[in-house]
Amino acid sequence: MILFRHLLILLCGSLLIVSSGASLALEAKSGYEYIKPATRAMQDDDFENPGMLAVERGLELFNNKQAGARQSCAECHGEDGIEMDKKSIARYPVVDESNSAIMTLQQTIGECRKRTGSQALPANHADLIAMETFVRNLAIGEVVDVQTDGAAVALLEQGEAIFKTRYGLIDMSCAHCHGMYTGLMIRGQKISQGQANGFPAYRLDIGEMTNLEQRIQQCLTSMRAEPFAADSEEIKLLGLYLMSRSNGLKIETPAVRY
Amino acid sequence: MRIKAGVITFALLVSPLSGIADESRLPDDYCAWEVVDYAIEEPLCGLSGDAARGKQIVTDAYKGNCLACHLLPVDGVEAYGNIGPPLHGLASRMSEAQIRLRVVDTRHINPMSIMPGFYRDPRLINRPAKDYKGKTFLTAQQVEDVIAYLETLK
Numbered sequence: 488m489i490l491f492r493h494l495l496i497l498l499c500g501s502l503l504i505v506s507s508g509a510s511l512a513l514e515a516k517s518g519y520e521y522i523k524p525a526t527r528a529m530q531d532d533d534f535e536n537p538g539m540l541a542v543e544r545g546l547e548l549f550n551n552k553q554a555g556a557r558q559s560c561a562e563c564h565g566e567d568g569i570e571m572d573k574k575s576i577a578r579y580p581v582v583d584e585s586n587s588a589i590m591t592l593q594q595t596i597g598e599c600r601k602r603t604g605s606q607a608l609p610a611n612h613a614d615l616i617a618m619e620t621f622v623r624n625l626a627i628g629e630v631v632d633v634q635t636d637g638a639a640v641a642l643l644e645q646g647e648a649i650f651k652t653r654y655g656l657i658d659m660s661c662a663h664c665h666g667m668y669t670g671l672m673i674r675g676q677k678i679s680q681g682q683a684n685g686f687p688a689y690r691l692d693i694g695e696m697t698n699l700e701q702r703i704q705q706c707l708t709s710m711r712a713e714p715f716a717a718d719s720e721e722i723k724l725l726g727l728y729l730m731s732r733s734n735g736l737k738i739e740t741p742a743v744r745y
Numbered sequence: 746m747r748i749k750a751g752v753i754t755f756a757l758l759v760s761p762l763s764g765i766a767d768e769s770r771l772p773d774d775y776c777a778w779e780v781v782d783y784a785i786e787e788p789l790c791g792l793s794g795d796a797a798r799g800k801q802i803v804t805d806a807y808k809g810n811c812l813a814c815h816l817l818p819v820d821g822v823e824a825y826g827n828i829g830p831p832l833h834g835l836a837s838r839m840s841e842a843q844i845r846l847r848v849v850d851t852r853h854i855n856p857m858s859i860m861p862g863f864y865r866d867p868r869l870i871n872r873p874a875k876d877y878k879g880k881t882f883l884t885a886q887q888v889e890d891v892i893a894y895l896e897t898l899k
Contacts, residue, residue: 656861656870656877663859668828674806674813675824711877 513666513680517736518688518744521670521679526691530743538620538689538741541696545621548614553605560599560618568625576626577738578633580727587638589723593619593698610717616696620687623740631684631738633731646728649721655712661725676745683726684733685742692745699726771868772879778864780853784842788892789849789864789885799894802887809863809883809891818898829860835898844895848888864888 519527529535549560549568564571579592593610596618601607608615635643650661664673665681672678687698690705697705700722704714715722776790788794802809804819812822816831835844846853850862863882867873873880883891 652871654872656873656880656882658861658865658870659859664828667859671826671828673826673828674810675826678828707872708874711874712872713874 515682515733515736516680517733517739518679518682518685518742519739521677522744526743526745530739530741536689536741536743537694538687538696538743541617541620541687541689541741542624544614545617545619545624548618549621553600553603556600556603556605558603560603568622571622571625573626573629574632576622577629577631579623580633580723580730582634582637582639582642582727584638587642589642589727591700591723591726592622593700594718596622611698611701613696616687616698616701619698620696620741623687623738626738627740629738631730631733631736633727633734635731635734639727639731642724643728643731646724646726646731649725650728654707655710657710657712659710661706661729680732681729682733682736683729684736685739685744687740688742688744690744696741699729703729770879771866772881774885775867775881776885778849780846783846783854784840785845785849786842788845788889792886792889794886794889794891794893796890796893796897798887799890799892802883802891803894808887811891814860832895832898836896837899841892841896845888845892848891848895863891 519530522530529537533539546567549564550566551561552559561567576592579590579595581590581595582588583590593615596615597608633639653660653663661681664678668678669680670677683699686702687696688702689695690697690702693705700717703722703725704717707714715725774790778785778787778789800819803811803817804822806813806824811817811832812819812825814826814829816825816827816833818833839847847860849864850866851858851860852862852865861882864885865881867879867881870877
């Protein structure tokens with residue numbers, strides 16, 4: 488009987504631990520929750536949001552035939568992208584099950600450009616970022632829905648390992664700031680969770696549109712680390728992992744961030 | 746009597762790292778240091794610090810940049826941070842030798858610490874940018890200056 492009581496206590500105890508653990512799980516919060524009210528207001532007003540210039544530039548590139556191209560994006564995807572599937576956009580970056588390759592939205596746009604004979608652009612060219620911003624903006628309000636099963640599992644593990652690795656002379660990992668110290672202040676800015684749902688975003692700090700891959704590079708540079716190349720495997724793995732952390736958050740492109 | 750088990754000599758700590766690239770060899774002027782009982786007793790390279798210079802390094806965003814993370818009794822700071830502990834009265838809580846280890850390489854106290862090691866062995870830095878390869882965050886003199894300033898926070 489005493490044994491039974493002990494077992495009961497043990498069982499209740501472990502249940503308590505499990506339930507309190509669940510309540511401590513990190514709830515995904517958009518960077519929007521961490522920026523200053525004036526920055527939020529800027530993001531919310533299409534006329535004030537500087538990122539809308541990139542959306543307009545992307546729209547122009549989308550609707551019109553590019554130099555050397557046989558057709559425009561709009562000829563397949565509808566004028567102003569009206570026929571694009573928002574849910575498919577929200578799944579980027581996507582994983583190719585056949586070879587476990589990660590495909591970013593920018594890469595897909597680049598492949599489309601290649602197929603239609605448009606001039607090839609280097610990774611993160613301003614026009615590519617404008618098109619990425621335009622396409623992503625079509626899915627504004629849609630919930631981020633990155634694949635987390637199948638071939639994505641192993642890739643996400645690798646991305647998470649990068650997230651937890653220290654880089655550069657400043658010697659911090661992404662997890663340090665965006666995991667341990669979320670909500671506290673660093674150099675006058677509130678530290679966000681490092682969510683990706685607002686990207687490409689307009690960055691007030693540098694006054695430029697920035698996609699997720701570039702933001703990773705900028706973070707590494709400020710850690711005084713050698714940044715990963717724009718089209719490197721590391722940046723795609725980390726980008727996939729970051730976007731998977733944003734699953735369930737609404738797309739805000741173009742967000743305004745510090 | 747000093748507890749010898751707590752002694753980590755610096756040479757022992759780094760020697761097993763055989764995979765280190767030649768290009769990141771220790772700079773010629775790097776001074777070895779020794780951790781004893783969670784402290785570094787000897788000033789780096791035997792230098793003595795200057796508190797006034799130390800205060801400048803502490804507040805300079807391109808040098809110590811301490812205010813990015815720590816609250817300090819310095820006036821007129823707008824871009825402050827609070828992820829590290831406040832440093833008011835630090836010298837009344839810790840010895841100079843304990844402060845020295847925390848500035849040099851606090852990971853000997855907390856391996857998960859976010860704080861950069863300002864005089865960490867540069868060969869332990871993962872993927873430094875080209876301009877920073879083989880360099881410490883601060884020079885030995887700057888570290889001693891910072892410690893001299895922190896010593897004034899009583």
